[in-house]
Amino acid sequence: MSDPLLQVEAIDVAYGDIQVLYGLSFEVHAGEIVTLLGSNGAGKTTTLRAITGLRPPQAGQVRFRGESLAAVPAAGRAGLGIALVPEGRELWPQLTVKENLELGAYGPQARPHAKQNLEKVFTMFPRLEERQQQLAGSLSGGEQQMCAIGRALMSEPVLLMLDEPSLGLAPILVDQVMRTISDLHATGMTILLVEQNLHRALEVSQRGIVIETGRLRLHGSSAELAASPEIRAAYLGL
Amino acid sequence: MERFIDLALSAVLLAGLYATMAYGLGIIYGVLRVVNLAHGGVIMMGAYMGWVLHRKLGVDPYLSIPIVVAASYLLGVAMYRVLVRHLPRGAAGGPASLLLLFGFWLVLRNGAYLLFTGDDQSITTAWSTSSVVVLGSQLSVSRLAVLAIGSVIPVGLHLFLHRTHLGRAIRAVAQNPDSCTLVGVDVERIYGITFGIGTALAGVAGLLSATLFAFNPGSGSSELLKSFVVVVLGGMGSVPGTGLAALILAVVEVFAILVLPSYLTSAVGFVMLVLVLVIRPGGLFGHRVLG
Numbered sequence: 001m002s003d004p005l006l007q008v009e010a011i012d013v014a015y016g017d018i019q020v021l022y023g024l025s026f027e028v029h030a031g032e033i034v035t036l037l038g039s040n041g042a043g044k045t046t047t048l049r050a051i052t053g054l055r056p057p058q059a060g061q062v063r064f065r066g067e068s069l070a071a072v073p074a075a076g077r078a079g080l081g082i083a084l085v086p087e088g089r090e091l092w093p094q095l096t097v098k099e100n101l102e103l104g105a106y107g108p109q110a111r112p113h114a115k116q117n118l119e120k121v122f123t124m125f126p127r128l129e130e131r132q133q134q135l136a137g138s139l140s141g142g143e144q145q146m147c148a149i150g151r152a153l154m155s156e157p158v159l160l161m162l163d164e165p166s167l168g169l170a171p172i173l174v175d176q177v178m179r180t181i182s183d184l185h186a187t188g189m190t191i192l193l194v195e196q197n198l199h200r201a202l203e204v205s206q207r208g209i210v211i212e213t214g215r216l217r218l219h220g221s222s223a224e225l226a227a228s229p230e231i232r233a234a235y236l237g238l
Numbered sequence: 239m240e241r242f243i244d245l246a247l248s249a250v251l252l253a254g255l256y257a258t259m260a261y262g263l264g265i266i267y268g269v270l271r272v273v274n275l276a277h278g279g280v281i282m283m284g285a286y287m288g289w290v291l292h293r294k295l296g297v298d299p300y301l302s303i304p305i306v307v308a309a310s311y312l313l314g315v316a317m318y319r320v321l322v323r324h325l326p327r328g329a330a331g332g333p334a335s336l337l338l339l340f341g342f343w344l345v346l347r348n349g350a351y352l353l354f355t356g357d358d359q360s361i362t363t364a365w366s367t368s369s370v371v372v373l374g375s376q377l378s379v380s381r382l383a384v385l386a387i388g389s390v391i392p393v394g395l396h397l398f399l400h401r402t403h404l405g406r407a408i409r410a411v412a413q414n415p416d417s418c419t420l421v422g423v424d425v426e427r428i429y430g431i432t433f434g435i436g437t438a439l440a441g442v443a444g445l446l447s448a449t450l451f452a453f454n455p456g457s458g459s460s461e462l463l464k465s466f467v468v469v470v471l472g473g474m475g476s477v478p479g480t481g482l483a484a485l486i487l488a489v490v491e492v493f494a495i496l497v498l499p500s501y502l503t504s505a506v507g508f509v510m511l512v513l514v515l516v517i518r519p520g521g522l523f524g525h526r527v528l529g
Contacts, residue, residue: 054416078422086420092413095406103410106403107422155421 003066005030005190006051006159011060013043013050013214020046021214023060028159033181033191035205035222037198039234043214044194045087048161051192052084053077064159079107081158085165087194089148093137097128097147100136104154113156121150124180142173149180160184161192166200178204202226244375249492250485251381254388255446257484259461260468261395262439264480267469269412269432272322273332275339277465278458279346280437284310284444285359285453286350292361299361299449300383303442310441311434317342318433323426343458350455360452384446391439396477408432460504467507471514473521483522486510 004027013021020043028034036044049055051062053074062069064080072080091100101121105114122129125146131139136147145165152160162181166174174197182204185191195201202208202222210217210231218228225231259281266274274280287306291297297305321342325335369378399405411418411428418425447453447461464487472483487507494503514522 052420054419073424074419075422075424078420084420086417090414090417092410092417094413095410099406099410102403103406103418103423104421106407106418110422111403151421 004028004063005032005065006192007063007066008047008051009060009063011047011050011057011062013046013055013057015046015055019214021050021057024211024214024216025060026209026216026219028190028192030158030190031188032207033185033193033205034207034209035193035195035201036209036211037195037201037225037231038211038217041213042211044211045163046214047211048084048163048192048194051161052082078155078157079109081156083152083155083157083160085145085148085152085160085162087163087167089144091136091139091144091147091151094135096133097136097139098132100147101128101132101150101154104151105156107155110155114154117154117156121153124153124183125150141168142170142176145169145173145177146180149177153184157189159190159192161194163194164196165193166195166197174200198231240374243373245492245495246489247372247375247377248381249489251377251385252492253481253485253488254385255443255450256464256468256488257481258388258391258439258446259443260465260472260480260484261392261477262436262443263462263465264469264472265395265408265439266433266436269408270322270429272325272335273339274433274436274440275336275462276317276343276346277436277440278462279343280310280313280440280458281444281447281461282350282453282455282458283313283346284441285361285448285457286354286444286455287441288445288448289359289361292363298363299445300387303387303445306441306445307438311438313441314434314437315430317437318430322433323429347455347458354455356454356456358452358454359448361448363449366449380449384450387442387446391442392477392481395439399477404428404431464507467511470511471522473523476521476523479521479523486522 006028008024008026010023010025011021012019012023024043024047036047038044046055050057053069053072064082069077101118102114105111105117127143128146128150131143136144139147149165165177165181169177178200181191181193193201193205202225205222207219208222208225209219210225263274263277266272284306287309288299288302291302291305292299321338322335325338365379369376370382399409407418407423407428408431411423411425415425443461468480468483468487471486472479487510490506490510491503494506498506
């Protein structure tokens with residue numbers, strides 16, 4: 001196999017005195033779709049924040065395309081092709097949908113293609129086109145999720161990370177979000193997914209990585225994990 | 239009736255100045271959640287910059303606007319980089335940033351006493367005393383000029399915040415800085431620029447006010463307080479709301495002359511501030527963060 005696209009190497013992350021990640025390591029290869037699993041508080045969101053640079057690790061490092069990100073500030077990482085759809089959407093509620101999307105293409109690499117990419121996002125989510133002049137804060141939960149995914153796509157990511165994209169959505173919208181993720185993967189995008197809904201997550205992804213209290217617990221193909229008695233007992237409630 | 243028109247016109251003229259001052263305080267608060275207590279000091283500095291340019295170099299005060307804007311902008315960027323950046327923000331950072339910026343104001347004030355003494359100064363030019371007749375009222379040319387500039391500034395600011403990439407990024411940082419970092423916005427740079435814009439507005443306000451009123455190094459307190467009133471009335475950070483609030487304050491202050499002794503008129507604004515905070519803490523037009 002080729003060099004991994006993303007390498008997380010023994011990272012420790014702490015919020016003040018509270019350490020969340022302990023020497024966590026894993027890899028994601030180009031073109032893969034991988035799910036990060038774990039119970040609440042296991043450190044999934046923190047892992048994504050460490051990769052984006054919003055919460056730099058105190059020890060260890062993150063490599064992207066083989067290069068260490070230690071010296072790359074968080075704001076420089078979108079330009080490398082790393083995008084995060086954060087938990088809870090985190091849109092700019094008093095900006096219009098269109099402004100939210102356009103700001104997704106703020107970086108110098110993405111800005112020249114903002115127009116075409118906006119068209120693509122509107123084709124993917126026609127609801128957003130209808131509501132482009134509305135304030136993002138006035139959208140429904142499902143529409144906000146589309147807007148958050150659209151904003152991340154505007155930066156032309158190589159690695160798209162999604163943190164709990166189905167949280168708080170009606171089942172029919174969960175289907176739609178999961179289909180969108182599969183479609184994006186089919187276009188060749190590498191995806192790292194954090195998802196509470198394990199059934200759905202293991203359905204769409206090829207591999208799973210299980211973390212427990214900030215440490216790597218186990219990893220394997222989605223089929224293996226879905227069949228593992230340990231996982232079934234701990235997370236699937238079977 | 240004539241007196242009514244006189245007062246209404248002078249209120250409108252004053253509103254342009256109040257709005258300019260308040261935008262400076264409001265944009266910094268809206269984006270950084272820092273109350274710039276040095277605001278009054280920068281207003282006073284803007285006045286002295288215009289005065290020095292006029293007195294020593296013979297530059298017309300309206301022509302010196304770009305110079306004062308540039309100098310106050312750079313001062314603001316420097317204040318952010320050297321001082322404000324290192325402070326905790328939000329509710330937790332309140333006391334630290336208030337004290338630091340108040341201290342900086344005292345430094346500016348005492349620096350001005352040292353350089354310019356405590357004497358009252360004013361900027362008077364050939365046309366300071368000329369006036370034109372509008373709707374049967376005598377209006378001084380300098381007041382009209384202040385109104386014109388005070389109206390151009392909010393329109394320009396609004397267009398900048400809504401029509402440019404940088405302006406949208408500033409509004410976005412006000413609403414959710416982490417999301418900005420994720421899309422590649424250098425949030426620290428935006429904070430510096432915003433602080434610079436806020437002080438540039440304060441500097442211009444000082445210069446404009448110096449063409450109307452006398453000033454000395456102690457000036458700035460009442461300007462700071464009026465800016466407060468306008469920002470709170472207007473609902474922090476809304477450009478049209480701030481403009482309207484400036485007009486309301488100016489009208490109330492000017493018309494208070496009819497019913498109150500003159501030494502009480504400046505208290506009117508503060509009574510309004512207290513009433514608004516008690517009755518509608520989000521401002522008259524609802525709380526909006528650079529929407």
